[in-house]
Amino acid sequence: MQNLEAFSKLLGSPKNIVITTHHKPDADALGSSLGLGGILKKKGHTVSVITPTDYPAFLNWMKGNDEVIIYEANNQAVSKDLVEKADVIFCLDFNTLSRINELGELVRASSAIKVLIDHHLEPEPFYDFQYWNIAAAATCELVYELLVKMNYESLLDKDLAECLYAGIMTDTGGFRHNNTTANVHNITAKLISHGADNARVAKLVYDTNSLDRLRFMGYALSEKLTVLPEYRTAFFAITSEELKRFNSKTGDTEGLVNYALSLEGIVLAAVIIDRTEAVKMSFRSIGPFSVNDFARAHFEGGGHRNAAGGKSDESLEKTVEKFLSLLPAYQADLTNVKITNQVNA
CATH class of the missing domain: 3.90.1640.10 (inorganic pyrophosphatase (n-terminal core))
Structure with a gap:
């Protein structure tokens, strides 16, 4: 200082x-x-x-x-x-x-x-x-x-x-x-x-979970995970109705994005959630691909190079469409990342 x-x-x-x-x-x-x-x-x-x-x-x-x-x-x-x-x-x-x-x-x-x-x-x-x-x-x-x-x-x-x-x-x-x-x-x-x-x-x-949170995580992993190998990207899109179904509380979705990033070959991971007042987004990446830049450029967000957040005032469906529409422009950057055994923050 x-x-x-x-x-x-x-x-x-x-x-x-x-x-x-x-x-x-x-x-x-x-x-x-x-x-x-x-x-x-x-x-x-x-x-x-x-x-x-x-x-x-x-x-x-x-x-x-x-x-x-x-x-x-x-x-x-x-x-x-x-x-x-x-x-x-x-x-x-x-x-x-x-x-x-x-x-x-x-x-x-x-x-x-x-x-x-x-x-x-x-x-x-x-x-x-x-x-x-x-x-x-x-x-x-x-x-x-x-x-x-x-x-x-x-x-x-x-x-x-x-x-x-x-x-x-x-x-x-x-x-x-x-x-x-x-x-x-x-x-x-x-x-x-x-x-x-x-x-x-x-x-x-x-190691302090509610039964609802564990059931939500199981549901998200089995039903809501989308993998796009051509873009080395994986993401979850969660509706407000699904949050209500599992009595979701603050913190219940924390860590979900890391499961997507843990998939072999994945460079970019996202969780896109309809929080009613806005669609909130959490991004993670591996290597030089900057989700800070990605979030700042497209989703009013930012954070760290490999961990960032964003938001959208569009519907969940339109936000997912926008996210998907952006991936082709980043395909070369994503596919050129060399993945080692190192985990990024």
Whole structure:
């Protein structure tokens, strides 16, 4: 971080702080928010964590979860008041204010000092301070590094270390992706030394399923997977009626796209879901094929080179048609990718 001395001075006295993260937070988003929030509370700050939307129930174990303010759950007025009164607003695990929905304009209008901590490509320059590195596997990794730089690491306890560990674990695909660097292993070792129970966190995140979710995943794999070998592409298209049929909750479709990418020879994978208010899309790729560029160019999205999201205001049918119509233009890029045993993030 540039101006670390000024940043440290800013946090040297008690402040009203808001921490926010992207809609439908995952383990990295929520873990970095609650991990950082817990440390700042220990330093005497008044901290409120606000998420734009709900998040998966398998993250409810995180310390501080019971105090999270979910903006869309009839908390607009209290969120607005907290943002307006904030001295400092931390923006974690997103690179543009549109990623926090209606909260974005509240944050933009706020006179608070804004701090970005993130690892996504091409951040919007709305911040006063930033700790940003696209080479980082997770925002939790960056939060830990910043705690060390500010001499706050000794404040980590078991609960906060587990929040940060969960974000790093999930954003590296359980330490399987090629963003699992030596730095990642060094940091997770330090988090374990602070008390993080790695086996417990893995169990809570990966092995806590509802019967409805397991049945949905089986249905999607057997009935909804489309494979296009000529384009080295595989995708799922899920209707809103199918989500209702399996009583789908937030997080129930998480990880589905990785099954498509796991198919031998596949370079591009997608999940296209009718969420009623919009069609949401999740993309994954292998090698040099950039789904960040693909999503930005065609589906108002972005993210990382090999993991990105997008959306469409068209119907599910028309969105799938558009997706399919784009593939011929990318056929050469997709077919020229050399697949090794390496898994991309």
